[in-house]
Amino acid sequence: MRGFFIHIHLKIMNESTEIINEILQSLGIDISYRTDSITLLEKGESRYLRDLKLNLASILTSEHLSTKECALIGLSTAINNNNPLLTQFFTRYAEEQGAIAAETAEAAGCASLLASNNVFYRFRHFTQKEKYGQIPARIRMQLMMKPVTGKEFFELMSLAISAVNGCEMCVNAHEDSLIKLGTTEERIFDAVRIASLVTSAGKVIF
Amino acid sequence: MCPEKVVHLQQTNNNIKDMITIGQKFPECSKTAVVSIEKGKEFETITSDFMVNDDNVWTVMFWWPKDFTFVCPTEIAEFNKSYNEFRDRDTRLIGASTDTEFVHAAWRRDHDDLRDLKFPMLADTSKSLAEDLGILEPNEKIAYRATFIVDPTGIIRWVSVNDLSVGRNVKEVLRVLDALQTDELCPCNWVKGEETLSV
Numbered sequence: 160m161r162g163f164f165i166h167i168h169l170k171i172m173n174e175s176t177e178i179i180n181e182i183l184q185s186l187g188i189d190i191s192y193r194t195d196s197i198t199l200l201e202k203g204e205s206r207y208l209r210d211l212k213l214n215l216a217s218i219l220t221s222e223h224l225s226t227k228e229c230a231l232i233g234l235s236t237a238i239n240n241n242n243p244l245l246t247q248f249f250t251r252y253a254e255e256q257g258a259i260a261a262e263t264a265e266a267a268g269c270a271s272l273l274a275s276n277n278v279f280y281r282f283r284h285f286t287q288k289e290k291y292g293q294i295p296a297r298i299r300m301q302l303m304m305k306p307v308t309g310k311e312f313f314e315l316m317s318l319a320i321s322a323v324n325g326c327e328m329c330v331n332a333h334e335d336s337l338i339k340l341g342t343t344e345e346r347i348f349d350a351v352r353i354a355s356l357v358t359s360a361g362k363v364i365f
Numbered sequence: 366m367c368p369e370k371v372v373h374l375q376q377t378n379n380n381i382k383d384m385i386t387i388g389q390k391f392p393e394c395s396k397t398a399v400v401s402i403e404k405g406k407e408f409e410t411i412t413s414d415f416m417v418n419d420d421n422v423w424t425v426m427f428w429w430p431k432d433f434t435f436v437c438p439t440e441i442a443e444f445n446k447s448y449n450e451f452r453d454r455d456t457r458l459i460g461a462s463t464d465t466e467f468v469h470a471a472w473r474r475d476h477d478d479l480r481d482l483k484f485p486m487l488a489d490t491s492k493s494l495a496e497d498l499g500i501l502e503p504n505e506k507i508a509y510r511a512t513f514i515v516d517p518t519g520i521i522r523w524v525s526v527n528d529l530s531v532g533r534n535v536k537e538v539l540r541v542l543d544a545l546q547t548d549e550l551c552p553c554n555w556v557k558g559e560e561t562l563s564v
Contacts, residue, residue, distance in 0.1 A: 273551075280553035296549050301455060303550045304421045314552070321553070332555035 175201050178208040182215060186248045186364065196363040215360050218353045219252070223346040227256035228312060231266045232350050235316045236357040238270035239323055242365050245357060261307045268302050269316045276300070277324035284328040311340045318347065319354035384499035384511075386524055391416055391424075391515045392497035398459070398485035399469040407470050411459065411487055417519040423456040423546070424515040425538060426487070428500060428508040430529050432464040432472040442478040443535045454542050461487035463495055463507055500526060512538055514545060 179201055180190045193201075200208055221229050234249035253263050275298055283291050306313035318333035337347055385392070395412040416424050427444060441460055451458045462469075466488035473479045473486065487494075489508070495501045500511040510533060514523035523541050527533060 276551045276553045280551070295544070295547060296554070297543070297547055298549070299543075299547060300550045301421060301546065305419070317551070326553065328555065329551075329553040332552035335555070336552040 175204045175208055178212055182208070182212050182364075185212075185215065186244070187251060188244060188248075188364070192364075194363055194365065200363065211360065211363070214356045218356045221349040221353070223343060223349045224353075225256070227253060227258050227262075228315075228350075229353055230256050231258060231262060231308065231312075232316055232319050232353045233357050234263060235266040235270045235320060236323055236354040237361065238267050239274060239320050240358055240361045242357075242361040244364055245361055249357075265302070265306055265308050265313070266316065269306075269313060270320055272300055272302055273317050273320040273329075274324065277321050277326040277329055280329055281324075281326040284326070311337065311342060314340065315342065315347065315350045319350045322351045323354050323358050382496055382499040382501075384524070384526065385497070385521060387521055389521050391513070391519050391521055392494060394489075394494045394497070396461075396487050396489055396494060397466045398487040399466050399473060400485045402470065402473050402480060408466055409485060411485060413519070415457070416515050416517075418517050421455055421517050423454065423517060423542065424459065425451060425456055425512065425542065426459045426461055426515070427510075427512045427533065427538075428461045428495065429510055430462065430502070430505075430507040432462060432468045433475075438472075438476050438478045440532050441482070443533075445478075445482050445484065447535045447539065448483040450539055451542075454539070454546060456542060458484040459487055460484055461489055461494070461508070463489045463492045463501075465490045502529065514538070514542060516545070 179197060183190050183192055199205075200211075218233060219229055220226055224232070230249055230253035234246065234253050237245035237249050250263055253266070279296060279298060303313065308316070314333055314337050318330060318337060321329035321333055334347060338344075391413055393413045395410060397408050398411045399407055400409045401407055415422075429441065444458060444460065448458060460482075464472075466486075469486040469488055473482060489495050492501060492506055495508040498511065498513070500509045501507070502509055507529075509529060510527040510531060512523075512525045512533060513521055516522045522545050525533070525538075
């Protein structure tokens, strides 16, 4: 009985390590990599590791986005979240899916610009004071004029970043703008789904 | 301040075109400009066509009355020092006067502050552009110190004209450019009940 227990215990431990290895390998990270949080999940043989692995795998493709688009939204989110490891992974993935340097650059630019807009416009929305709406923002956003990834996709990335940064009216405004551009709700949904799961993975891999 | 002699000019108003103003199309033109002092690479043709573009490039054109004599090269040098500031604002800078391209080139070679100018010096030798813009001083037929900001659709969005002896403030030109360009393009700027911005 005692032998049996140890056997099961070891088997589960190996499984946790195995899943961690699989996650790391899929991201091109050395399998010796550990963060404190991964170590906790590993030691506690957390079932969450399976969720994490499958969630991560599920954002690399979408029915409603090309693989390149998945990669660029992942990249923009990773940059918004200051996550170097996921930034490196999604840069490679985007390049493998045919993204040119101007497109990965735009994902970076979008993350940085939306970070300012999400803070600034959220403030305006929070206070709802007429005065703050009248003073010019003086935030340059010429990047939005003629995006290389296209107006619709830039809006989609902007929406995903705004969702991560929790700007309610930014999200509603970008969503509204996308619907007017003819984007399907499924496509919008998947973009936000990717951004949410990249944010989730970034809590343990960074 | 300019050390040059200020010449008092008597105003005569016969047959002088009104000055062009905001909301109007920048006049069509094709002019030779000095872009370098390197032999064989001195001249380029500048046309008004490039002002209308899909790349969101703005134009700032500033005029001075005369090479060598009237203008303080310090003012032109100030624009040159701020060249990168204009570049960052997707803005093409052009200097202009009614002198010939050869006078421009000679002045650039002659003056320490002008040798490494990064923007073209347009030669409106026939004075047709200055006339179309309505900035030709009636007696001497030289251009006032006018500055124009032209948007990417070729429409004049700002005009400032100084009398012949009054220098310009480059920072003010940049400030106006910023104010004209910052359109809060993000749909985040959306207010409930308002239509979203269409760009």
